[in-house]
Amino acid sequence: MKFTGVDFLGLDSEITAEERLIRDSVREFVDREVKPIIEDYHRQGKFPLHLTSKxxxxxxxGAPFKEYNLPGLSATAYGLIMQELERGDSGLRSFVSVQSALVMYPLLTFGSKEQKDYWIPKLATGEAIGCFGLTEPGYGSNPGGMLTTARRKGKKWVINGTKQWITNGSIADIAVIWAKTEEGIRGFLVEKGTPGFTTRDQHGKFSLRASITSELSFIDCEVPEENMLPKAKGLKAPLMCLSQARYGIAWGALGAAMECYQVALEYAKTRHQFCNTPIAAHQLVQEKLVWMITEITKGQLLALQLARMKDKGRLAFYHISMGKRNNVWVAREVAKLAREILGANGIVDDYPVIRHMLNIESVYTYEGTHDIHTLIIGEHITGFPAFNPPKESC
Amino acid sequence: MKILVFIKQVGDVEARIVLREDKKWINLNEVPMKINENDQFAIEEALRIKEKHGGEVTVATIGGNKATDALRKALALGADKAIHVEDNEWYIRDSYALAKSMEQVVNRIEPDIIVTGSQSSDLGWGTTATILASLLDIPHAWLVIGLQIENGKAFIDREMEAGMIEKSEISLPAVIEVQAGINTPRYASLRGIMQAKKKPIEKISVTIPDNRVEILKIFEPKTTTQVEFLEGDPETVAKTLIEKLRKEERVIE
Structure with a gap:
């Protein structure tokens, strides 16, 4: 059965005809180009790189941005794109998220004219692929503790350190790398092939298998001074990038959830057990389906309000935290319930459910873990930051 | 070249279909609407003609408010302008009534070529555009799977029975009814969607004749399963089976 959306409250009438058209165009793309191949790529642990130019x-x-003749879409339209892509696969959505929110956004926000002129058009067409290096082996939730350094050497910067869990790392033509300098944390553009810069792919993943995750290593890697992002100063800059990406995830996760729900619903209606009745007629199965659609619908309302606030410039990082935290959790629970409804069929990749379920495990703890987002919201409402354990003395 | 494409907005056949209470048609409020599949190929073919020979693509449809979505999509794909024949009763019209409405659009545009799908995925009568050609007294071709324009003529490939292909030459203006698979339709790009906002959709009303065909009822046929056990040794059973497949079921020759 073709995916026709999950819209219990008629929210389609709350979005514009243009936004619907954009969503439907991406939906068609995912149905035609992604769905038929994705299970195979997932099995092989490969990213469908041929989709980049399409x-x-x-x-x-870079759909939400206006500069360089980019589409300048509404936050809702951008969110709907993320939703449809993640209905295809979280890895595919991650790929587009990284390119748009973590590479094009910092370039446009903190970059020099020369940096933008050179990279934005290439990144917009997919001729160039980017990655974003903030997380390190020892510093995930606490990126401020990073060990990667950049020091001045004449007209160059010398970078040393390791970045880990970097989406697109080994296929990226350009890496946006965050490093500690004497003047605080700064961002640098490191091109593929720069001496001292090597990558190694993470293998053995049971999640986001159709996505490339790499470790980036910098050993006395020299980049010219003009490769520093001039307007990015301090940890706030990479955190601003993450806010952009997390906003997209709040929508994207719903895409995975919606597909799991629809598959489970159709399965429940056609799978017969006990006196030849569909399992959808059983109260316990209905309860699961009702829970799923209720939480998806609440997540949709949340995402839609975040979009409206974003367009009005009223969206703060702690609002985004609520969206990312809630909607990814919803997707995780929905995927598990769908898996359960499908029984044994839920563990094989004849159905997309197990793939989504495994993918969401990554999404649950990347871009700010579920718990870290709890603490971000917690700090906002109480005024107390609870990121560090209590001090020994009271 | 002036290219006119007729499209129809239909209920998505891949979605769950719910019938109206009077059982005369599907409940259009309950089903997502999309551009009829064959018409999607017609739009793509029209855009390719324009890209090769220059000109302008006008896309037209007959329908209610929702039909605007189909026209916007066609504009987003690259059509230059759209004509919306407003008719809230579009879904009960028969082929003749629709063709008479379309004729009035054609007279307004005076196109060099008319492209449309061979049939709609809802009613599937496959006669509307043929009647239109007849009303206009111009040639037409049905089930077209290849189209080239040269020296003011259309060279077409038509799908025939038994996998044969017919090549023919027809004079323009003509009505070309394309078959799914004639090309690979493009996606509406974000740029195209943004540009479509600025393209005009002209709303017109036309004189529509009464229906000559009326749908009385739509229903799902009762499925029956008949099982017949063939008796005898394997050789006899095989012989009887072949006989039955050949003479009763006529699935083999």
Whole structure:
């Protein structure tokens, strides 16, 4: 059965005809180009790189931005794109998220004119792929503790350190790397092939298998001074990038949830047990389906309000935390319930459910873990930051 | 070249279909609407003609408010302008009534070529555009799977029975009814969707004749399963089976 959306409250009438058209165009793309191949790529642990130029032709890279003739979409339209892509696969959505929110956004926000002139058009078409290096082996939730350093050497910067869990790392033409300098944390553009810069792919993943995750290593890696992002100063800069990406995840996770729900619903209606009745007629199964659609619908309302606030410039990082925290949790629970409804069929990749369920495990703890977002909201409402354990003395 | 494409907005056949209470048609409020599949190929074919020979693509449809979505999509794909024949009763019209409405659009545009799908995925009568060609007294071709324009003529490939292909030459203006698979339709890019906002959709009303065909009822046929056990040794059973497949079921020759 074709995916026709999950819209219990008729929210389609709350979005514009243009936003619907954009969503439906991406939906069609995912149905035609992604769904038929994704299970195979997932099995093989490969990223469908051939989709890059098609995504570029569609104009999905950097869609929310206006500069350089980019589409300048509403926050809702951008969110709907993320939703449809993640209905395809979280890895695919991650790929577009990284390119748009973590590479094009910092370039446009903190970059020099030369940096933007050179990279934005290439990134928009998919001719160039980017990655974002903040997380390190020892510093995930606490990126401020990073060990990567950059020091001045004449007209160059010398970077040393390791970045880990970097989406697109080994296929990226350009890496946005965050490092400690004497003047605080700064961002640098490191091109593929720069001496001292090597990558190694993470293998053995049971999640986001159709996505490339790499470790980036910098050993006395020299980049010219003009490769520093001039307007990015301090940890706030990479955190601003993450806010952009997390906003997209709040929508994206719903895409995975919606597909799991629809598959479970159709399965329940056609799977017969006990006196030849569909399992959907059983109260326990109905309870699961009702829980799923209720939480998805609440998540949709949350995402839609975040979009409206974003367009009005009223969206703060702690609002985004609520969206990311809630909607990814919803997707995780929905995927598990769908898996359960499908029984044994839920563990094989004849159905997309197990893949989504495994993918969401990554999404649950990347871009700010569920718990860290709890603490971000907690700090906002109480005024007490609870990120560090209590001090020994009271 | 002036290219006119007729499209129809239909209920998505891949979605769950719910019938109206009077059982005369599907409940259009309950089903997502999309551009008829064959018409999607017609739009793509029209855009390709324009890209190769220059000109302008006008896309037209007959329908209610929701039909605007189909026209916007066609504009987003690259059509230049759209004509919306407003008719809230579009879904009960028969082929003749629709063709008479379309004729009035054609007279307004005076196109060099008319492209549309061979049939709609809802009613599937496959006669509307043929009647239109007849009303206009111009040639037409049905089930077209290849189209080239040269020296003011259309060279077409038509799908025939038994996997044969017919090649023919027809003079323009003509009505070309394309078959799914004639091309690979493009996606509406974000750029195209943004540009579509600025393209005009002209709303017009036309004189529509009464229906000559009326749908009385739509229903799902009762499925029956008949099982017949063939008796005898394997050789006899095989012989009887072949006989039955050949003479009764006529699935083999």
């Amino acid at each position: 995504i570029g032709e569609l104009g999905l890279f």
